[in-house]
Amino acid sequence: MMYLMFGFWSGLLGLSMSFIIRIELMNLNNNFNNNIIYYMMITIHAFIMIFFMTMPIIIGSLSNWLLPLMLMSSDLMFPRLNNFSFWLLMPSLMFMLLNMLLSDNIDTGWTLYPPLINQNFFTLNFIIFSLHLNGLSSIFSSINFIVSIFIINNNNFFLNNLTLYIWS
Structure with a gap:
């Protein structure tokens, strides 16, 4: 639910x-x-809409909260990993916004990395660190989801009985 609110x-x-x-x-x-x-x-704007809206809603919320409910399975396999994944999103977004406030010429709209000779490496590190934190958050959520799906405690559960929506 926190992923939905953050998204x-x-x-x-x-x-x-x-x-x-x-x-x-x-x-x-x-x-x-x-x-x-x-x-x-x-x-x-593109980074916020992709990495901070779409990915937390789809990976964090739908696959780690709604899908186990749809499968009538137990809760997540690693709830602390899911919490850690969620709380990585906040500093990542703050680094992204801080980069926008402190930067003078890091983003061109077409590429993230224009020629780096004239760049302020302090703000360049903010944007790179922000994207890495967000990627780590998505990886943790995905690991949690995949392990939760394969360790479902339902005796009547077979992977070939899953609906197409759940597989996708």
């Missing part, structure tokens, strides 16, 4: 960034006098 909150954050981007597109160069800030907002 919903991140979705609202991404939606507000999307509104700001659309307002800028309606009247170009009137709101942001600096294109670098605009491109950085586009990149951070």
Whole structure:
């Protein structure tokens, strides 16, 4: 349930960034006098919507909470691993937003890593560390889900009886 709330909150954050981007597109160069800030907002918006909204909702919430309920199985195999996975998302999002506040030219909207000669490595480390924390969170959630599915305590359970939705 915490994953759903975090994903919903991140979705609202991404939606507000999307509104700001659309307002800028309606009247170009009137709101942001600096294109670098605009491109950085586009990149951070994409990261927030993918890594902080979609992945926690799909991997964390649906597969670690809803699927065991649908299979009538016990709770997660490693509940502490799931908690650890969830709490890695908060500092990851904070590093991402801190990068947006401190950075001056790290994101171009098309690539995350433009030529690194002129980069401030302090902010570059923030964005890289943020993405690695988020990836680690997804890996922990996936491990928890896969082990939970294969160690279900139902005697009448066979893998060939799973619905297509659960397999996918």
